[in-house]
Amino acid sequence: MLVLSRKANEALVINQTIRIQVISIKGDRVRLGIDAPPDVLVDRAEVHERRMQFVDVVLPAGVCEESINFGGPVFAYA
DSSP states (O other): OOOOOOOTTOEEEETTTEEEEEEEEETTEEEEEEEOOTTSOOOOHHHHHHHHHHHTSOOOTTOTTSEEEOSSSEEEOO
């Protein structure tokens, strides 16, 4: 794991396409702004883990073209 220190308004860039900027720091809270291409899914870890529970589910025949709503944005699996 790479560990970096950043101050408010400083940023880091990942693979020339993803920019993460420290928006503010208050006490033990850090607000981050993330600019990423539309095809890059950005989630909090707990949301990512919840999504991964559904990825392992085998969908019945004919369902793969339908949209599935996980309580947030609608995702289509092909």
